[in-house]
């Protein structure tokens with residue numbers, strides 16, 4: 001194992017108790033995988049992007065159950081939603097700082113990682129390539145099988161409704177930073193459609209167990 005991988009593993013282990021606290025098991029892992037993939041495609045060093053991906057959402061663990069799910073509540077006000085988004089970012093920065101300092105991650109890199117986490121959900125536009133790549137990875141979660149299913153469940157939406165919404169989002173200005181993320185998102189959607197059709201076919205083919 002090379003030095004960096006070993007260090008990323010330590011960050012991963014330290015963050016694990018705080019991960020995936022919003023009925024989104026797999027979020028941290030999937031975002032980190034997309035982050036690694038995007039770094040390769042975009043020829044970007046991963047020392048900022050990967051730790052930021054691992055740590056970006058650990059702040060949710062510090063919020064109440066009600067706060068964690070307010071974003072999926074159609075009756076919630078814009079102010080309420082913004083409030084929890086800011087709160088999870090702030091709490092995330094605190095926890096990430098502790099973890100990275102304990103592991104003696106380089107200080108100048110900690111600063112950049114925390115800057116990304118501090119506004120990963122609320123910043124308009126992108127302030128650096130690292131910021132863009134990490135936030136692309138976070139958004140790609142919604143196109144993954146597990147992420148798409150979690151969102152459909154939490155938002156109580158139909159597959160086609162959600163699919164059409166996400167298809168449009170790919171082309172929206174400032175949604176994705178990189179062309180690589182747009183291509184990955186399109187590929188993921190093709191897969192989701194294929195899976196959906198296969199599952200629907202399977203359901204139709206179930207016969208009554210009567211001879």
Ligand SMILES: [Fe+2]
Pocket residue numbers: 056057088120121
């Ligand atoms: Fe977040």
Ligand SMILES: [Fe+2]
Pocket residue numbers: 027031056057138
């Ligand atoms: Fe996230």
